[in-house]
Amino acid sequence: MVKLNKIYTRTGDDGTTGLGTGARIPKHATRIEAYGTVDETNATVGLARLHTRDPALGDIDAMLGRIQNDLFDLGADLCTPDSGGDPGFEPLRISGEQVARLEREIDRLNADLTPLKSFVLPGGTELSGALHMCRTVSRRAERHMVKLAGEPGETLSEHALSYINRLSDLLFVIGRYCNDKGARDVLWVPGANR
Numbered sequence: 013m014v015k016l017n018k019i020y021t022r023t024g025d026d027g028t029t030g031l032g033t034g035a036r037i038p039k040h041a042t043r044i045e046a047y048g049t050v051d052e053t054n055a056t057v058g059l060a061r062l063h064t065r066d067p068a069l070g071d072i073d074a075m076l077g078r079i080q081n082d083l084f085d086l087g088a089d090l091c092t093p094d095s096g097g098d099p100g101f102e103p104l105r106i107s108g109e110q111v112a113r114l115e116r117e118i119d120r121l122n123a124d125l126t127p128l129k130s131f132v133l134p135g136g137t138e139l140s141g142a143l144h145m146c147r148t149v150s151r152r153a154e155r156h157m158v159k160l161a162g163e164p165g166e167t168l169s170e171h172a173l174s175y176i177n178r179l180s181d182l183l184f185v186i187g188r189y190c191n192d193k194g195a196r197d198v199l200w201v202p203g204a205n206r
Contacts, residue, residue, distance in 0.1 A: 032092030033099050042160045047090035049153035050176070054083040056146040063139035072186060075117060079179065082110055086176065089169050090157070105169045114178040121182075121189045130199040132184075136191035143187035150180040 028036040029044060037043065057080050064073035085104055092103040134144030154176045161168045188194045 032088065032103065033095060042156060042163055043090060043093065043166070046153065046156040046160050047087045049149065049156050050083055050087045050090065053146060053150045053153050053179075054080050054087075056142070056149050057083070060139060060142035060146055063137075063142060069139075069190070072190065075186070078113075079182075082106070082175070082179075085110070086172060089172055090160075094167055094169065106171045106175045108171050108174075111171050111174045111178055114175070114182050118178070118182050118185050121185045125185070125188050125194045128194075128197075128199075130201070132188065133198040133200055134187075135198050136187075136196040140187040140191040140196070143183050143190065147180045147183035147187065150176060150183060154180065 023030065023036075024039065027039055029039050030036050031043070057076055061073060061076050061080075064070075064076060086106050088104040089106050092099065094103070134148075135141045154173070157168060157173055157176060160166050161173065188197055191197050
């Protein structure tokens with residue numbers, strides 16, 4: 013259980029931060045970039061939810077709320093690297109079921125969309141534009157996670173990369189769905205302004 017009585021601790025004033033294992037690492041470390049960008053993704057989803065207050069979007073709002081909670085799970089997962097030893101507690105890990113839920117939501121929403129014949133320019137409605145911002149930030153989180161996984165001695169949990177990859181796909185589909193089920197999508201026209 014998280015308990016935050018004091019917001020500042022001064023322990024990070026030296027440029028380090030603590031992991032879930034208690035180890036301290038530099039704030040510029042790839043692992044911190046990864047879960048920091050996951051946190052940034054969560055913040056953008058929170059901003060997108062400002063546009064889902066309409067009761068007609070209740071299902072989308074609930075979906076985005078689940079994603080926000082999952083993103084905290086993913087941050088906790090990344091904050092507690094598997095060092096092979098017993099950390100003294102069971103680390104929170106992204107599960108295969110969380111990935112499968114995203115896939116079901118992608119399939120359900122995508123079934124109502126017209127297949128694309130071009131790339132979509134971010135925008136259309138305010139909500140869709142906000143969701144495209146969420147998507148691009150989640151892709152950046154994914155790039156940091158892939159970089160982390162490629163560093164010597166670093167590992168990611170089994171489903172972490174699958175989750176963040178599926179999340180950006182779902183955010184794209186929700187963005188289209190919230191663009192009047194794709195009718196308000198603005199399509200890329202290659203070379204249109206030459």
